[in-house]
Amino acid sequence: MPVSPASAADVATGLKATGYLPGESTALVSFLAERLGKPILVEGPAGVGKTELAKALSKYLERPLIRLQCYEGLDEAKALYEWNYRKQLLRIQTEANDAGWEKVQDDIFGEEFLLTRPLLSAISAEEPVVLLIDEIDKTDQEFEAMLLELLSDFQVSIPELGTVTSTTHPVVLLTSNNSRELTEALKRRCLYLWLDYPELSHELEIVKLHTPELPDLVATKLVELVAMIRELDLKKPPSIAASIDWARPLLLLGAQDIDEKLFRETMSVIVKHRTDLDIVLERVGAKLVVGQPVSG
Amino acid sequence: MATPPGRDQSKADPRRAALYGSQPAGTGPQGIAPRILEFGEELRGEGVAVGTSELLDAFSVLELVSWTDRTDFREALATTLAKSPDARRTFELVFDRFFFRAAEVAALEEGIGEQGARGESPDGDQDGTPGEGEAGDGEGDGELDMELIRQMVAEALRDGDEARMQDLARLAIAAFGRQGDGSGVIGVDVQRIRRALGLKAEPQPELPPEDPRAEGLPREEIRKFEAMLRRELERAQIERTRALPAARPLNELDRALPSGPLQDLAAVHKVVMQLKRRLKTQGQEARGRKRHSAVDIRKTMRASLETGGVPVQLKYKPHRPRRPEIYVLCDVSTSVTSASVFFLSVMHALHDSFRKMRSFVFIERISEVTEVFEKERDFRKVSEAIAKDAGVADISGYTDYGRVWNEFAAEVEDDLHPRATVIVLGDARTNGREPKAEVFGQIAAKAGRTFWLNPEPRLYWNYGDSVIASYERYCEAHECWTTDQLEEFVKALTQPIR
Numbered sequence: 001m002p003v004s005p006a007s008a009a010d011v012a013t014g015l016k017a018t019g020y021l022p023g024e025s026t027a028l029v030s031f032l033a034e035r036l037g038k039p040i041l042v043e044g045p046a047g048v049g050k051t052e053l054a055k056a057l058s059k060y061l062e063r064p065l066i067r068l069q070c071y072e073g074l075d076e077a078k079a080l081y082e083w084n085y086r087k088q089l090l091r092i093q094t095e096a097n098d099a100g101w102e103k104v105q106d107d108i109f110g111e112e113f114l115l116t117r118p119l120l121s122a123i124s125a126e127e128p129v130v131l132l133i134d135e136i137d138k139t140d141q142e143f144e145a146m147l148l149e150l151l152s153d154f155q156v157s158i159p160e161l162g163t164v165t166s167t168t169h170p171v172v173l174l175t176s177n178n179s180r181e182l183t184e185a186l187k188r189r190c191l192y193l194w195l196d197y198p199e200l201s202h203e204l205e206i207v208k209l210h211t212p213e214l215p216d217l218v219a220t221k222l223v224e225l226v227a228m229i230r231e232l233d234l235k236k237p238p239s240i241a242a243s244i245d246w247a248r249p250l251l252l253l254g255a256q257d258i259d260e261k262l263f264r265e266t267m268s269v270i271v272k273h274r275t276d277l278d279i280v281l282e283r284v285g286a287k288l289v290v291g292q293p294v295s296g
Numbered sequence: 297m298a299t300p301p302g303r304d305q306s307k308a309d310p311r312r313a314a315l316y317g318s319q320p321a322g323t324g325p326q327g328i329a330p331r332i333l334e335f336g337e338e339l340r341g342e343g344v345a346v347g348t349s350e351l352l353d354a355f356s357v358l359e360l361v362s363w364t365d366r367t368d369f370r371e372a373l374a375t376t377l378a379k380s381p382d383a384r385r386t387f388e389l390v391f392d393r394f395f396f397r398a399a400e401v402a403a404l405e406e407g408i409g410e411q412g413a414r415g416e417s418p419d420g421d422q423d424g425t426p427g428e429g430e431a432g433d434g435e436g437d438g439e440l441d442m443e444l445i446r447q448m449v450a451e452a453l454r455d456g457d458e459a460r461m462q463d464l465a466r467l468a469i470a471a472f473g474r475q476g477d478g479s480g481v482i483g484v485d486v487q488r489i490r491r492a493l494g495l496k497a498e499p500q501p502e503l504p505p506e507d508p509r510a511e512g513l514p515r516e517e518i519r520k521f522e523a524m525l526r527r528e529l530e531r532a533q534i535e536r537t538r539a540l541p542a543a544r545p546l547n548e549l550d551r552a553l554p555s556g557p558l559q560d561l562a563a564v565h566k567v568v569m570q571l572k573r574r575l576k577t578q579g580q581e582a583r584g585r586k587r588h589s590a591v592d593i594r595k596t597m598r599a600s601l602e603t604g605g606v607p608v609q610l611k612y613k614p615h616r617p618r619r620p621e622i623y624v625l626c627d628v629s630t631s632v633t634s635a636s637v638f639f640l641s642v643m644h645a646l647h648d649s650f651r652k653m654r655s656f657v658f659i660e661r662i663s664e665v666t667e668v669f670e671k672e673r674d675f676r677k678v679s680e681a682i683a684k685d686a687g688v689a690d691i692s693g694y695t696d697y698g699r700v701w702n703e704f705a706a707e708v709e710d711d712l713h714p715r716a717t718v719i720v721l722g723d724a725r726t727n728g729r730e731p732k733a734e735v736f737g738q739i740a741a742k743a744g745r746t747f748w749l750n751p752e753p754r755l756y757w758n759y760g761d762s763v764i765a766s767y768e769r770y771c772e773a774h775e776c777w778t779t780d781q782l783e784e785f786v787k788a789l790t791q792p793i794r
Contacts, residue, residue, distance in 0.1 A: 028368055036353075077594070085597045092604060108601075194381055201516070
């Protein structure tokens with residue numbers, strides 16, 4: 001039976017239990033979205049856990065996750081529904097001889113011939129679900145417009161069939177990397193959540209949650225270094241997942257401290273571009289050589 | 297009440313309401329609902345798009361959230377009212393200002409001071425800065441114990457107690473903020489106060505060991521405290537000057553392009569980034585380079601249902617428009633350097649919207665800089681690299697268009713074809729040399745489209761040594777001296793060729 005949280009604090013504890021440490025506003029907004037039945041628009045730089053939030057919510061609320069990955073050129077046939085034309089053809093061919101045209105015509109536009117795509121599945125699901133519409137900024141504006149009906153009324157109109165209305169309200173998350181401005185109409189229908197790179201203490205908690213055995217000193221230094229690297233103008237700044245990934249090799253190597261050599265050897269975990277590697281080595285690696293403490 | 301300078305009349309009213317409170321204390325309807333509406337009104341005044349549906353959402357959200365918890369209350373409002381990072385920034389400012397004022401008014405009405413003791417700032421309140429705050433123990437007569445404040449601030453920072461830090465920030469400004477007149481620059485004042493308080497992340501062994509500062513304070517808390525000081529000072533400045541700070545980052549796009557020597561590079565870099573993001577919105581559909589239309593099986597089959605499964609009508613996949621090929625030529629003589637480098641930065645930020653892009657800079661001769669931009673992403677570095685290595689000045693340092701056309705033609709003549717676009721940015725001032733417009737004409741004839749961007753206002757064209765008219769015969773000339781005009785041009789350029 002899906003969980004129904006009573007307060008934002010409940011959501012925070014619940015998410016934490018699934019291995020996702022929500023920030024201050026994350027838990028609150030998730031709670032509000034669940035209670036009000038409004039979609040959440042999650043924006044923020046790549047790798048701050050936008051998609052993870054949806055997964056964690058689905059785990060915590062005990063609702064299945066339905067995911068629609070957006071891309072350029074995504075259209076309603078792939079997102080919403082499509083008629084199964086092969087099956088329709090077969091039907092026509094097998095029945096054309098002995099049944100009247102009227103009957104066949106009625107038949108081939110029945111639910112039997114409907115292929116549900118993620119959006120329609122979410123709407124018509126028997127039990128409540130979490131619907132994740134990932135990277136909505138990758139689609140074009142036409143697609144956004146198509147979503148409007150779905151997001152405000154949780155219904156889909158199929159011309160041949162009628163309107164499918166949801167019986168159970170899905171929790172909807174839309175994520176965006178902010179690579180283009182979304183339309184006002186879409187924003188108006190959503191609650192807005194801006195996720196940014198977490199503060200040092202918060203990221204430290206996240207790392208600790210995933211690798212509890214890592215020595216405190218290493219963990220602290222790790223998040224400080226990652227924060228420093230994010231300050232640089234890189235092609236791809238390290239994500240939160242990268243911090244967690246970096247913690248694992250450090251743990252395996254039994255590191256007691258991060259020195260210049262260790263940093264040089266393992267930095268490829270967090271920096272994924274050749275030019276970026278150079279910049280990071282030059283700016284951050286050099287500091288470790290001098291032996292300056294990263295912070296007081 | 298004067299209209300804040302630099303704003304048009306239509307925006308002045310809600311802004312004024314925002315500054316002075318649209319409701320005089322005690323006359324408006326009571327309760328939280330009208331306050332929220334006023335708050336929405338203030339946000340609108342600051343240019344945040346707040347619709348009725350957003351306000352309705354705000355109300356329904358507030359039913360679920362305890363309004364006694366400041367963080368929850370703020371986040372709940374923000375999630376419904378501020379729907380972009382920019383809007384969120386404005387929201388924070390307006391929120392603080394609005395509810396700060398509301399609290400002030402209410403406190404005055406009720407005659408409440410914090411813990412009954414309202415410490416007044418030593419140099420009085422003549423400029424309207426509220427000198428209210430926790431006055432510590434036994435501070436009743438307007439004298440503030442500086443050392444005590446230092447201690448209290450340090451303790452609050454060590455414990456990470458944000459509410460206390462907030463209060464103490466006000467107190468610290470009252471105590472240390474106006475020795476002398478204040479520099480008028482908020483950043484400088486913040487640092488001065490921080491130094492006066494002796495807040496350092498490094499340990500300070502010379503202090504007695506029981507002092508929290510002796511072991512150094514958490515860097516992050518210091519940063520937070522600085523942010524609070526900054527906010528308080530900004531607020532004080534708003535009150536004092538009766539206008540919002542003039543520099544609103546959102547308005548940067550309306551500024552004139554940088555002219556003269558390279559200046560204010562950080563700001564330019566930011567504009568380039570903003571432009572890049574806005575322009576990326578367009579041009580999305582300009583990807584893909586299908587030459588021939590292909591049959592769309594899916595659509596054809598669907599259409600065939602009307603004819604009993606016989607595909608009578610073929611459906612084609614939509615024709616994807618091609619991306620343009622671009623050649624950019626930029627004058628980098630001192631009069632137009634900044635505009636050129638700026639333009640090149642924008643173009644290169646967008647390079648994936650084009651199929652191919654080559655860029656050249658010129659003064660007396662040309663030099664290809666495509667690679668510089670591919671390697672460097674930092675605007676400052678790019679301008680340095682161009683100044684140092686391009687080697688475009690020969691003897692005089694004056695632009696020689698005739699020679700430039702000849703060299704350019706020699707370099708790219710074979711590559712030019714009717715689908716290529718050539719863009720020239722320059723003031724067309726020949727310094728008395730031969731314009732050689734006919735060579736330019738040949739180039740323009742070979743290329744499909746040719747544009748000339750002139751960073752001078754149209755008023756000055758063809759005066760003095762400007763020969764733009766002789767080139768204009770062969771190309772489309774645009775005036776381009778503000779970022780707005782530039783954006784319009786780039787927008788038109790990134791539209792797919794049909």
